[in-house]
Structures are given as structure tokens and as C-alpha cells.
Amino acid sequence: MPVRIDDTDRKILAALQRDASRSLDEIAAEVGSSKTPVWNRIRKLREAGIIGQTTVILDAEALGFEACFFVLIRTSEHDADWQKRFLAALKSRPEVQEAHRLAGDIDYILKVRVANARAYDTFYQALISEVKVHNVTALLSMEEIKSTAALPL
Missing domain, CATH: 1.10.10.10 (Winged helix-like DNA-binding domain superfamily/Winged helix DNA-binding domain)
Incomplete structure (x- = not known):
């Protein structure tokens, strides 16, 4: 309730x-x-669980994490074992700031924060070595226009 x-x-x-x-x-x-x-x-x-953990917001660029990629993933695998391995792979990688399962043509979208394109490639290679994905598209964010965790109360 x-x-x-x-x-x-x-x-x-x-x-x-x-x-x-x-x-x-x-x-x-x-x-x-x-x-x-x-x-x-x-x-x-x-x-009541309305207020969760309290944390601080760090400046990613000031800490050397200058590249933000949005990674679109399509998979032909939908069984429970694949999903378990995929979720474990995501949770074990601190580069993944957000992960969402989607409705529509794309199965998952990830927000990945890394130092540069080479670091993204290292992340990508590690991910695809652990779980099979049908298609991956990485979109580099050129500029963060708005980012907030605040809800519109």
C-alpha cells in the first residue's frame, strides 16, 4: 500500500x-x-522506502570520464539463462551507469561512462566476450544538456 x-x-x-x-x-x-x-x-x-540511499554527485569530466556512450543492444536470446548472465555482466561493470530493458526494436539501452573511445572499446570487447548479442550500436553523447535524478514533485 x-x-x-x-x-x-x-x-x-x-x-x-x-x-x-x-x-x-x-x-x-x-x-x-x-x-x-x-x-x-x-x-x-x-x-516507507520513498527516500533511498543518500549519495553525492561527482563531476565525471573532472575525474577523467570524458566520454558518455548510449549503447543500444538487440539480442536474439531471450531465455532466462542468457538474461541472468547479461544482468551479471552489467552489474559487474562500474562503467554502466544505467541499464534499461525496452519495448520496441531495441532490447536494452545502457548509459556507459568511460575516459575515451579506447576505454569504451575495452568495455565493449569484454561485454561481448561474456554474452552473445545480435547487434550493438554505440552513440557518443556530444554534450550533456540536462541530467537530473530529481522527480517532478
């Missing part, structure tokens, strides 16, 4: 999405409440 959230919860969630590193006092002031009720609401939202 989904947890009911009200306008104050939405304000708290929006504030946390903008910057979760701020103090509880700052968040409480922003949402127009006091510290204890905000803390209790955050705890309730965590227990």
Missing part, C-alpha cells in the same frame, strides 16, 4: 532533492516547519 504524502512531505522531498547535505535546520526553515517534525517526516519517508 503506497504511503500518503502531503504538501509538507513534497516540500521536504524537493528540498532534499536540491541538496540533501544541508542541515535539518536549513531544510526545516525552507519548508516552514521546525526541526523535529521535519526529522520525523524524513524518518517516515525513509522507512
Whole structure:
């Protein structure tokens, strides 16, 4: 059963999405409440699974990961064993930031962050040595225009 959230919860969630590193006092002031009720609401939202892990966003380019590829994968394999091996291969590779199974002509799309094209090729060669794929198309992102994990509350 989904947890009911009200306008104050939405304000708290929006504030946390903008910057979760701020103090509880700052968040409480922003949402127009006091510290204890905000803390209790955050705890309730965590227990309900609405708030997941808290992390930081790193600057990929500043750390030398200058290439972002979107990898489109088509496969003729759809059995459970292949899917298990494919998912294990993806989960074992830190270059894969996102992986989605799709409806339509493309079976999977991956977001892969690497230093350069040579590093992508190393990733690609390792992946296809572990699992058989019918077709792989890699698209290099020329510019990141928008990237956010924030939900439109």
C-alpha cells in the first residue's frame, strides 16, 4: 500500500532533492516547519522506502570520464539463462551507469561512462566476450544538456 504524502512531505522531498547535505535546520526553515517534525517526516519517508540511499554527485569530466556512450543492444536470446548472465555482466561493470530493458526494436539501452573511445572499446570487447548479442550500436553523447535524478514533485 503506497504511503500518503502531503504538501509538507513534497516540500521536504524537493528540498532534499536540491541538496540533501544541508542541515535539518536549513531544510526545516525552507519548508516552514521546525526541526523535529521535519526529522520525523524524513524518518517516515525513509522507512516507507520513498527516500533511498543518500549519495553525492561527482563531476565525471573532472575525474577523467570524458566520454558518455548510449549503447543500444538487440539480442536474439531471450531465455532466462542468457538474461541472468547479461544482468551479471552489467552489474559487474562500474562503467554502466544505467541499464534499461525496452519495448520496441531495441532490447536494452545502457548509459556507459568511460575516459575515451579506447576505454569504451575495452568495455565493449569484454561485454561481448561474456554474452552473445545480435547487434550493438554505440552513440557518443556530444554534450550533456540536462541530467537530473530529481522527480517532478
